[in-house]
Amino acid sequence: MTELDEIDRHILRDLAEDATTSAGEIGRRVGLSQPATWRRIKRLTEAGVLRGRRIVLDLEKLGFGVTVFLGIKLAIKGRVSLDDFERAVSAIPEVQTVQHVLGLYDYRLRVVARDLADFERVLRRRIMTLPGVGDVEANVLLSEERLTGPLQ
Amino acid sequence: MLDDIDRRLLRHLQNDPAIPVAELADRSRTTAVTAARRLERMTSQGILKGQRTIIEWQALGYAVEVSLRITLDKTDARAFDEFLAAARQVPDAIELQTFLGRVDVRLSVIARDMQHYQQIYRTRILTLPHIADIEALLHVATIKTAEAVPI
Numbered sequence: 001m002t003e004l005d006e007i008d009r010h011i012l013r014d015l016a017e018d019a020t021t022s023a024g025e026i027g028r029r030v031g032l033s034q035p036a037t038w039r040r041i042k043r044l045t046e047a048g049v050l051r052g053r054r055i056v057l058d059l060e061k062l063g064f065g066v067t068v069f070l071g072i073k074l075a076i077k078g079r080v081s082l083d084d085f086e087r088a089v090s091a092i093p094e095v096q097t098v099q100h101v102l103g104l105y106d107y108r109l110r111v112v113a114r115d116l117a118d119f120e121r122v123l124r125r126r127i128m129t130l131p132g133v134g135d136v137e138a139n140v141l142l143s144e145e146r147l148t149g150p151l152q
Numbered sequence: 153m154l155d156d157i158d159r160r161l162l163r164h165l166q167n168d169p170a171i172p173v174a175e176l177a178d179r180s181r182t183t184a185v186t187a188a189r190r191l192e193r194m195t196s197q198g199i200l201k202g203q204r205t206i207i208e209w210q211a212l213g214y215a216v217e218v219s220l221r222i223t224l225d226k227t228d229a230r231a232f233d234e235f236l237a238a239a240r241q242v243p244d245a246i247e248l249q250t251f252l253g254r255v256d257v258r259l260s261v262i263a264r265d266m267q268h269y270q271q272i273y274r275t276r277i278l279t280l281p282h283i284a285d286i287e288a289l290l291h292v293a294t295i296k297t298a299e300a301v302p303i
Contacts, residue, residue: 053169093302139253
């Protein structure tokens, strides 16, 4: 496990906001030289803290007007293979994330669609036909913000 | 608005955001000059908003992630605003979303272990204003996390 100091937290906050920020630029903000900052970034990367990058797209401008979170309960647990369900649900292009959870539901999905009619199509043809799918709850995403969490 | 070249560029960039432009152009079957120009255009149009680094909380010792699905007491008109403002101050929260549906708000909270989580839950979550009901989903595993869209 990696322990962070104040400078590490600043570096992580900056990179989480913009992955393309150079080590020199971050170094200026935290008062370190470019090589010293680069060494810290390398150490955080090697420790597995920096897991990679993700591009941020404006989904509405790309024509994806609706994001829906689905809670799914499997109907016949034990008889249907979780592997089969996971493989099938991961293969649906509109499904962005699949999380296995404990609680009221077994899986949590993030689904994008062009509009509500398109979402209904995905739900009926792709989700409701998955092996073992039982109770499904849908919540339409209105707003979303990522917080800095313990990096504050 | 987007043509096939734009879509191919975004598709490959989604899968591998750190890819050099020359290679991105190659995979997208176009030239580096065109690729650079297209990326610049999509950035200025606000389609491509940037790149974030993903932080692996587990590597920092945060073994527990809980999704708190919260229903608010909407008899008070200020419930949403006041709840959201207070939730942003929770130091262990990494995601805050609002919904149209059975659940009003979802707050994603990370903790070092279950004991730490229980402490956060009692001192930081239950004290948030206007909560009518809370359901917790304990995160077991991430099966798919590309967050890629079918462009």
